[in-house]
Amino acid sequence: MEHSITRRMLLGSGIAAFLASSARAQPAFRLGLTPVFLDNDAAVIDGLSRALSHGMGREIELVQRRTYQEITGLLLERSVDAAWLCGYPYLQHDDLLGLVAVPVWRGEPRYRSYLIVGTEDGAKNLTDLRGGTHAFSDPDSNSGYLVTATNLLRKGEQVESFFSRSIFTFGHRNVVRAVADGLVQSGSVDGYVWEALAVIEPGLTARTRVISRSEWLGFPPVCARRDNLASEPVQALQTALMSLAETEEGRLALTWLQLDGFRQATPALFDGIADRMRDLDP
Amino acid sequence: MKWFAPIPLSIKLPLLAATMMVLVGTVASHQVLQSLAQVQDARIRELARMHVEGLSVALGPLVLRRDIWEVYDTLDRASQGVGGRRMVLTAVADERGKILAATDPRRVPMDSDIAALADDAVALDNLTVDGASPVLSLLAPLTYQGRIVGQIATELDVADLLSERRKALLFLILGNAIATGLLSVAGFFAIRKMLQPITTLARQMTETKGEPHPIPISDIPRGDGELARLARTYNSMVGAVLAKAEAERRLAERERFVALGRLSSSLAHEINNPLGGLLNATDTIRSYPDRPEVVRKSADLIDRGLRHLRDVTRATLDQNRIDPEARALTPDDFEDIKLLIQPEISRLALDLEWSVEPTSVTECSLSAGPVRQIALNLLLNACSAAGQNGCVRLMALTRNGNLTLQIMNTGAAMPQAALDRLLEDGPLLPGGGVGLRLVRDLITKLGGAISHSHENGVTCVAVSLPISWESADAEE
Numbered sequence: 001m002e003h004s005i006t007r008r009m010l011l012g013s014g015i016a017a018f019l020a021s022s023a024r025a026q027p028a029f030r031l032g033l034t035p036v037f038l039d040n041d042a043a044v045i046d047g048l049s050r051a052l053s054h055g056m057g058r059e060i061e062l063v064q065r066r067t068y069q070e071i072t073g074l075l076l077e078r079s080v081d082a083a084w085l086c087g088y089p090y091l092q093h094d095d096l097l098g099l100v101a102v103p104v105w106r107g108e109p110r111y112r113s114y115l116i117v118g119t120e121d122g123a124k125n126l127t128d129l130r131g132g133t134h135a136f137s138d139p140d141s142n143s144g145y146l147v148t149a150t151n152l153l154r155k156g157e158q159v160e161s162f163f164s165r166s167i168f169t170f171g172h173r174n175v176v177r178a179v180a181d182g183l184v185q186s187g188s189v190d191g192y193v194w195e196a197l198a199v200i201e202p203g204l205t206a207r208t209r210v211i212s213r214s215e216w217l218g219f220p221p222v223c224a225r226r227d228n229l230a231s232e233p234v235q236a237l238q239t240a241l242m243s244l245a246e247t248e249e250g251r252l253a254l255t256w257l258q259l260d261g262f263r264q265a266t267p268a269l270f271d272g273i274a275d276r277m278r279d280l281d282p
Numbered sequence: 283m284k285w286f287a288p289i290p291l292s293i294k295l296p297l298l299a300a301t302m303m304v305l306v307g308t309v310a311s312h313q314v315l316q317s318l319a320q321v322q323d324a325r326i327r328e329l330a331r332m333h334v335e336g337l338s339v340a341l342g343p344l345v346l347r348r349d350i351w352e353v354y355d356t357l358d359r360a361s362q363g364v365g366g367r368r369m370v371l372t373a374v375a376d377e378r379g380k381i382l383a384a385t386d387p388r389r390v391p392m393d394s395d396i397a398a399l400a401d402d403a404v405a406l407d408n409l410t411v412d413g414a415s416p417v418l419s420l421l422a423p424l425t426y427q428g429r430i431v432g433q434i435a436t437e438l439d440v441a442d443l444l445s446e447r448r449k450a451l452l453f454l455i456l457g458n459a460i461a462t463g464l465l466s467v468a469g470f471f472a473i474r475k476m477l478q479p480i481t482t483l484a485r486q487m488t489e490t491k492g493e494p495h496p497i498p499i500s501d502i503p504r505g506d507g508e509l510a511r512l513a514r515t516y517n518s519m520v521g522a523v524l525a526k527a528e529a530e531r532r533l534a535e536r537e538r539f540v541a542l543g544r545l546s547s548s549l550a551h552e553i554n555n556p557l558g559g560l561l562n563a564t565d566t567i568r569s570y571p572d573r574p575e576v577v578r579k580s581a582d583l584i585d586r587g588l589r590h591l592r593d594v595t596r597a598t599l600d601q602n603r604i605d606p607e608a609r610a611l612t613p614d615d616f617e618d619i620k621l622l623i624q625p626e627i628s629r630l631a632l633d634l635e636w637s638v639e640p641t642s643v644t645e646c647s648l649s650a651g652p653v654r655q656i657a658l659n660l661l662l663n664a665c666s667a668a669g670q671n672g673c674v675r676l677m678a679l680t681r682n683g684n685l686t687l688q689i690m691n692t693g694a695a696m697p698q699a700a701l702d703r704l705l706e707d708g709p710l711l712p713g714g715g716v717g718l719r720l721v722r723d724l725i726t727k728l729g730g731a732i733s734h735s736h737e738n739g740v741t742c743v744a745v746s747l748p749i750s751w752e753s754a755d756a757e758e
Contacts, residue, residue: 133392135351165392169351182388183354 028059029233032071032083034138034220044256051249055240058233066170068140075225081233082224087273088142090223094267098226100234101241102219102265105192105258109219109265112191113143115212116179123186123211126151132185134163135178138170141190142273147214148188150276173197173204180207192219196258218270222262238264291480295473300466307458311451318450322411322443326418330409333369334422334434336360341374341434342426345382350392354383361385370417371437373399374424379433396421399435409438416441479509483516493527496520537717553594556587563587597621611650613640616678619657626665627674635675642680646749652724653747657687659717660743663700664691667741684730684746695736704743705734721745 031052033045045062053060063080065071068089075083076093082100090097102109117123123132126148137144145168149159159166167184169175172193179187191213198205222241224234241262244250254261286294337360344352357372373384375396384390390399403421411418417437424432482501487494496517503510563580570576597618616638627634657676664674668691677688702708703718725732730747 167350169355174351174355177358178351178354181354181358182386183350183383183392184387 028061029056029082029237030061030063030080031237032063032065032074032080032085034065034068034071034083034085041256044253047249047253047256051244051247051253052237052240054247054249055243056233056236058236068138072140075223078225078228081228081231082222082237084220085223086138086140086142086220087218087270088146088277089140090221091267091270091274091277092140096225097223098229099265099267100222100224100229100238101262102221102269103257104260104263105219107260108216109263109269110216111143111219112216113147113214114189114191114194114210115148115186116176116189116194116208116210117186118179118182119207119209121185121209126212127155128211129186130157130162131164133183134159134166135175135184135187136166136168137172137175137189138168141172142217142220142276143190143214144172144175144188146273146276146280147217150279151214153279176204176208180204186211192258199258215272217272218265221265221270291477293470295469295477299469299473300462303462303465304458307454307462311454311458314454315447315451318447319411322440322447323409326411326438326440326443327406327409329368330406330420330422330436330438333360333372333436334406334420334424337372337374337434338424338426341424342431345374345376345424345432346426348376348382350382354387357383357385368438368440369436370439371435373435375433375435377430377432382432396433396435400433403435411440411443411447416444476509479503479513483513486516486520494520494523534720537720553591556590560584560587593621609650611643611646611648611653613638613643615650615654616643616657616676619654619661622658623661623665626662630665630669631671632665632668633671633673635673637676638678639680642685643678646680646685646747648685648728648747648749652728653685653687656721656724656745657689659721660687660689660745663717664689664741664743667691667696668693680749681746683749685749687745687747688742689745690740690742692739693741695741696734701734705732 029052045064049060049062063071063074063083065074068086071080071083072085072089072093074080075085076096085097090099105111115126115129117129123129134148136148139145152159152162165184167178169178169187172190175187175189176194176197178184187208194205194208194210222237224237228234240250242264244254245261289297337356340356340360341353344356353374357374361369361372369385371384371386371389373381373390373396375381379396381390381392381394381396381399383392400419400421403419406420406422409418409420416439418440420434420436420438422434422436423430424434479497479501482497486497497513502513502517560583563583566580567577616636620634620636623634626632657678661674661676665672668674673692675688675690677686677690679686696704700718704722707722722732725745725747728747730745732746733744735742735744
């Protein structure tokens with residue numbers, strides 16, 4: 001076979017080299033991640049990183065920490081440029097943080113909190129869980145703490161007295177594991193995570209049963225500092241997120257995340273969470 | 283162990299060998315199992331130590347923070363590893379003994395007391411696979427930065443080690459049984475083959491049927507081993523015995539011919555004397571045929587001479603009859619004996635005293651042959667011992683249910699060699715006659731007894747023969 005270097009190939013190689021060198025020239029974009037989604041899956045993380053890097057034309061440095069508080073702190077102190085937070089910490093700092101984009105799941109930028117128990121457990125609702133052990137995801141998680149805590153408050157109960165013992169697993173998947181393995185009787189988990197696990201790890205969720213679902217609440221958003229929202233990198237991130245569905249890598253990342261895409265949203269999307277926050281700290 | 287003695291050597295030795303092998307196998311098996319147990323104990327302790335130390339490092343800070351999920355997650359991930367298959371359950375408690383997390387939370391729930399789990403638990407150094415239970419319980423302190431912050435209870439599944447031990451035991455038993463069985467059978471046949479010469483020797487010695495038989499050359503082991511030498515020595519002994527028997531037979535034959543020669547000479551003398559008278563009588567008849575009183579007197583003389591010759595011939599025939607004589611003893615037999623020794627008496631000018639009770643002799647029902655032989659031999663011997671002008675005496679009478687023959691003679695005492703032949707059963711020394719030993723053998727066969735005395739220059743040999751002795755037995 002004869003090989004020849006055409007003019008188009010030379011042009012293409014030159015553009016690619018320029019883009020690559022310009023990507024390397026700019027500082028990496030630091031995006032903080034919380035355990036809001038399947039953060040333990042390296043393939044998902046890598047896929048999202050590649051898709052965003054390609055979309056933003058720069059390197060992406062994904063920063064993971066164990067707790068929401070740590071990531072929120074990094075964002076507030078500008079150690080990360082943006083972060084995929086939860087609606088609860090966003091609202092806790094909405095004076096400093098602004099919305100970059102919100103994931104769309106099953107056609108809506110909303111999700112629900114699930115109350116789960118082991119398959120063999122006879123509990124039918126939250127009241128039946130009195131005196132048992134309970135697993136929360138994170139004290140700053142809406143679906144993994146705030147919803148159940150406020151539901152108890154609305155019933156005149158306190159977490160500390162209602163459950164014999166409650167623990168934090170710092171991961172929604174860990175909550176499912178803790179309940180499925182019998183470490184605790186029940187757990188509060190992100191409904192989106194539970195449903196995603198039901199697809200990729202059906203054996204795990206099959207050992208749990210959802211006994212209660214919350215109202216639809218605002219999906220955990222991607223946030224940045226308000227004073228940084230208009231910056232080029234954050235704008236580039238917003239563009240890349242909004243256009244993930246338009247590229248092959250983006251679609252692949254969305255498939256792995258089991259999301260439809262990202263869209264812009266207003267703070268009103270999180271009014272339900274704000275109501276619960278008021279119940280918790282009137 | 284009395285039952286063990288009658289068992290043949292060819293079975294006893296293989297049995298002993300098999301028993302020794304079983305004993306050796308048992309001791310060896312015990313040693314192997316003991317070593318295996320020690321190796322397993324060391325292995326399980328090392329594994330448990332690594333498990334506890336690894337968990338202490340990983341869980342120390344988590345226990346200090348009471349981070350239950352992380353404790354559980356660490357335990358859960360540890361249980362997925364290689365060690366997890368051995369550690370069927372691990373529970374971690376705080377310093378108060380309250381469970382923080384366990385690999386099986388349903389069995390060991392949070393906040394339960396670790397004491398309930400650690401009832402039969404032992405410390406790390408006391409951990410041993412004792413075979414009583416397929417699960418071992420271990421309780422160890424959780425040490426972090428030099429201080430005890432909690433406790434670790436672990437259950438170790440040692441079913442595979444016990445199975446390994448059972449398999450080893452089974453294989454040892456099977457292996458030993460097969461090896462012992464095979465070697466015992468092989469040993470049985472090998473020792474049996476080795477002992478074959480002994481068996482043959484014993485058979486040859488016990489199944490002689492009259493005379494010992496030598497071991498065939500083909501049955502003698504090759505080489506110059508003990509058994510080969512034993513077989514060859516036995517064959518040499520058999521040969522010597524046979525040669526001795528043959529020599530005795532020849533000696534007896536010679537003695538018989540000697541006696542026959544002696545008798546022949548005396549017979550010739552006995553016949554020669556009357557012959558002179560007979561020839562004189564015939565000359566007288568020829569010279570005086572017309573004198574009837576001379577012819578009658580000569581005819582009477584011829585008649586007496588011929589009768590004497592007839593008696594001498596008959597006695598000689600009777601004495602030297604080849605077939606054993608079954609006829610009962612009569613007083614005439616003693617007359618025959620007297621007739622037979624008469625030439626010897628005359629030759630030596632001996633004084634013969636003859637005392638035979640006819641009634642005793644008739645009623646004794648003894649066979650004539652052996653008694654005649656005994657009496658004749660002893661009388662000839664006595665004549666010889668008495669010497670010229672000596673005195674010989676025979677007495678035959680019944681005493682205490684026995685026929686007693688007393689042969690006495692003057693003269694020198696019997697030499698020791700002659701006494702040995704007459705009174706003992708020991709082997710015959712070369713050079714001596716067998717007449718006296720023949721007398722002893724005949725007396726023994728008749729169930730009789732013999733005694734000897736020599737007092738005041740008189741030698742007395744007394745033979746006592748039981749008269750109840752059946753004639754049929756005496757024929758044997």
